[in-house]
Amino acid sequence: MIDHRLHVLRALAEHGTVTATAGALHLTPSAVSQQLRLLARDLGVELLRPEGRRVRLTPAAHVVLRHADALRAQWEAARAELAMQGSGIRGTLRLCGVSSALAALGAPAAARLREAYPQVESSLVEEESAECYRMLLADETDVALVLPGPDAPPVTDARFEQTPLLTDRQDLLVPEGHQLARPAGVELAEAAGQPWIVKKANNDTYPLVMAACTAAGFTPRITHQVKEWYAVSSLVSEGFGVCLVPRIVPLPRHAVVRVPLRGTPVPARRFLTAVRRGSADHPLVAAGLHALREAATAHTAAAEAS
Structure with a gap:
């Protein structure tokens, strides 16, 4: 229209x-x-x-x-x-986001929707945040799980409604036996001399790593550009470098150690939900946002209990 x-x-x-x-x-x-x-x-x-x-x-x-x-x-x-005039919540909720957010939050939210509303289906698409915003504007998705970054629209952008969902702390991932593998944690600056593993292009993680390292007073020496977490963990386990790993990401059974980071500020990813402005009251979208908030609350509670 x-x-x-x-x-x-x-x-x-x-x-x-x-x-x-x-x-x-x-x-x-x-x-x-x-x-x-x-x-x-x-x-x-x-x-x-x-x-x-x-x-x-x-x-x-x-x-x-x-x-x-x-x-x-x-x-x-x-x-x-107009959707409120119908009887009950039905249809397909389209959700996009980065892989870790879909795994930890999107999938549980979709399961909650399926249980609460049998006539609702979900469609999940993995994309980086910049593409998620484009998909929203093109009406190719209804809800996006995004990470604010240099390429993201500001929270004041009139086209979107963006709401904080989850703060996800990051740890330093090192090989077993590494000098920084200390249970009590380390300062990020202590990893300044290490080789780093992070993909630069089309990767929401890269600007977060650069910002965290800059705040710690150094520029990381990136020796390997890998994005998928299983591959990153494998390279770390073989001693090819270190990286930041979000708490929300489960680690495979590699010989790696997740080291807590101390100091201020502690690197973290802040997930937002983004929808087209005016659409948050749509019954299907509102149900999806509610399910995501429930999933985020459950994830936080589980993390604090562990």
């Missing part, structure tokens, strides 16, 4: 260039340019002005975006109100 060209204009405002916008929206640059030209023609205003290799949004474009955000939120609220 909302003109898709408004979404293209919003993406251009974020990415700054037609090429970057095309990549984010999985379109060709020519398609992006054409849609924006047609939008400007239909509105009868100038939306873009060239500025070197980039384009700058005109004052009229910012007015359009402000109203576009309000229209999108109102449409989601209308869908939610």
